[in-house]
Amino acid sequence: MQETLSEHTRNILGLQLPTDPRWVNLAEIQMEEILTDHAYCEQKAATTCISLIQKNPEKTLLVEELSPIVTEEWGHFRMVLSELKKRGLNLGRQRKDVYVNKLLEFQKKGGSPMERFLDQMLTMALIEARSCERFKRLSEGLDDAYMRKFYRKFMESEAGHYTLFITLAEHYVDKKAVRKRWAEWLQYEKELMNSAAVRGDRIH
Ligand SMILES: [Fe+2]
Ligand SMILES: [Fe+2]
Numbered sequence: 001m002q003e004t005l006s007e008h009t010r011n012i013l014g015l016q017l018p019t020d021p022r023w024v025n026l027a028e029i030q031m032e033e034i035l036t037d038h039a040y041c042e043q044k045a046a047t048t049c050i051s052l053i054q055k056n057p058e059k060t061l062l063v064e065e066l067s068p069i070v071t072e073e074w075g076h077f078r079m080v081l082s083e084l085k086k087r088g089l090n091l092g093r094q095r096k097d098v099y100v101n102k103l104l105e106f107q108k109k110g111g112s113p114m115e116r117f118l119d120q121m122l123t124m125a126l127i128e129a130r131s132c133e134r135f136k137r138l139s140e141g142l143d144d145a146y147m148r149k150f151y152r153k154f155m156e157s158e159a160g161h162y163t164l165f166i167t168l169a170e171h172y173v174d175k176k177a178v179r180k181r182w183a184e185w186l187q188y189e190k191e192l193m194n195s196a197a198v199r200g201d202r203i204h
Pocket of ligand 1: 042045072073076157158
């Protein structure tokens with residue numbers, strides 16, 4: 001499994017810049033912040049899927065495929081919430097999500113409805129891919145064996161999500177256009193990761 005996912009991270013996820021190795025050490029000493037941030041990431045994944053269903057009711061495949069993802073992401077939120085509770089911690093406040101906001105800035109504001117739809121799918125694919133890569137880091141690099149296992153479960157669940165968003169994009173948009181735009185997104189995300197400070201209090 002580990003080998004397969006390493007290959008995923010290199011080749012299929014297509015991420016152009018691996019996470020700075022220092023990140024996992026910083027995250028380890030700020031687990032409360034990481035768990036709070038992670039909880040909101042899962043919550044936002046669920047609400048974004050709901051909103052995509054609401055905005056695209058005519059896209060039958062999307063509605064069918066994203067409906068169970070809403071349940072899955074909400075289940076993830078609850079798993080993180082119970083981990084916080086176990087530690088006697090509250091959920092905490094939601095932080096400003098710089099990573100996601102920067103990605104949203106790259107979405108085409110003008111353009112056709114199809115181009116806007118494509119960007120929405122690719123934004124989600126990218127967030128899922130990067131989250132999967134970060135969970136992989138945690139599942140391999142944390143000292144605490146229980147937390148390594150905890151994050152392995154999330155990594156395995158999220159691994160399929162990014163491909164689903166790419167698959168949905170390719171179902172509704174010309175495959176060549178998807179590939180071209182995906183390459184632009186990967187390049188943009190690389191620059192974004194490169195310019196951002198390494199912080200251990202957040203997933204991205
Ligand atoms: Fe999730
Ligand atoms: Fe996900």
